Amino acid sequence: MALTVNDMDRFKAAMPRLEAIAYRLLGSASDAEDAVQDTFLRWQAADTERIEVPEAWLTKVLTHLCLNQLTSARARRETYVGQWLPEPLLAGDPMLGPADTAEQRESVSYAVLALMERLTPNERVVYVLREAFGHPHRRIAEILDITEAASQQIFHRAKKHVAEGRTRTEVDGAAARRIVDEFLAAATSGRTEPLVRLLTGDAIALGDGGGKVPARTKAFEGALAVATFIRGLFKPGRAKRALVGGSPGVFVTTANNTPALVVVLDGRVIGVMCMEIGTDGIAAFRSQANPDKLARATRHWAASDHGEPLLVMF
Template identity: 75%
Template sequence: MGLITSDVDRFEAARPRLAAIAYRLLGSASEADDAVQETYLRWHAADVGRIEVPEAWLTKVLTNICLNQLTSARARRETYVGQWLPEPLLTGDPMLGPADTAEQRESVSYAVLALLERLSPNERAVYVLREAFDHPHREIAEILDITEAASQQIYHRAKKHVADGKARARIDEAAARRIVEEFLAAATSGRTEPLVRLLTADAVSLGDGGGKVPARATPLAGALAVASFLRGLFKPSKAKRALLGGAPELYATTANGGPAVVAVVDGRVVAVSCLEVGPEGIVAIRNQANPDKLVRATEQWAAADHGAPLHVL
């Protein structure tokens, strides 16, 4: 790698890592981009020559910007229309960040991002910095202006909250595709029984339309209730095509490292259904249909080849 010759180059070298941290902290790619840009503006205004460890300085500034955003986001989400779900990222998106360890992969899974919503901003920050980016507690304490002992306590508390909500099985890309193919075959069969067999007894279904497209305001629970809902969701209809601007093409892919169904109309991603899979079957289906949260997915989708769809509604 060539010598970094300017402060701008130094920041750009750090940008991918900062974006990956911000996405895990905020659950939103667009908000993560805003946080990184604000960090750049502060870097640009700072006396960079006096900053001894630029990476640590940038991480601290970014984290505190994200903590402020999380605090205000909680207030906004109280008035959010329906269920709030994270913004999904498709395979290959650089904002997914490092995936060398199981902890790094898990920290960006859609299920864990949803669980992180239950944590306080500080718990979320400590968990992300420690679990996904392997910061020692000494550095986390400096970033958050807390003691090292407090960082350790917060981390153990956050990790327990996340572990209590886990029911996942580790799945490679080939297995993820098989799961989606089987799920789609069942969901488009017009019958509930094949879906019930794939779901755990306490399976849940959640949807985020953001008030922009129809979505259930409350989660559904129980295999039969979820299967009945999904049968209707994946049933072709003129009204559905009129709402979406065409017939949705359904593809098997991975989002946030897990199996997912992507619905595409004329090259535009109109929904991403993330499947959480446990040892006994599909534990949860989280459907992201808010168009504001699918802009980046559409950009990523357009940049890759996907072959023929598995199904057209």
């Protein structure tokens, strides 16, 4: 069915919100784009004149497409090589969606996206639609074909699961940047002790190479283990230059609304390290190095003004 200009305009107006919902639900920008495209195909085939509230209709269609993807994604991740981490979005990416409230910013943080992997598909849907987009439980219940009371129960359960895995108090942007600068100085000092002082006692470091880039299958746990790993990561060496094909630059920015280091080689993003910083120090490093999950970051990086790198590795 051919869409009218008005129908096209209504879909285009809804696209940013649909992409932001899909990304939070799936943790993958490429999968989110596919889900929104499939939603458009269903919009194109629908009798749009009979759809009273296009935004609600599109959200319901998108949500069910994402539910199907979440179910199949669980099976795929059972055979995934190493740690699975979400696809990072760099500062300014429109897919990050609304960031007016602390809840909205938190819902797309790398730490929370990783924690949401523990939720059931329905828990993830209710958490995202309620926490990040403020949908009333009545509307969420209609989307999932459950009662309003069930939606409320699922939301409280999901919020509890996320809170249990995330108990840190966030620091303001200026303090976070100061800690990042101190971290870079410590990481390039060649010594472990300055790094240990910046970390929480139970700090972790984990990375996703997707089987295409070397990455440890288990997380480093504890301040000393993490500091030793970081010191080795930043230590210069010809073997490392040969492995990555040159000497990449390191930039400080934000990814998923949290402090991050972006590693760039010849204009291509080859790594994004997201840092979870609390009042008691750096609690976690989550690094994405799988090239399949960095294509959007590279495109966004190429279109942005980022200045000179703070340091050149290796």
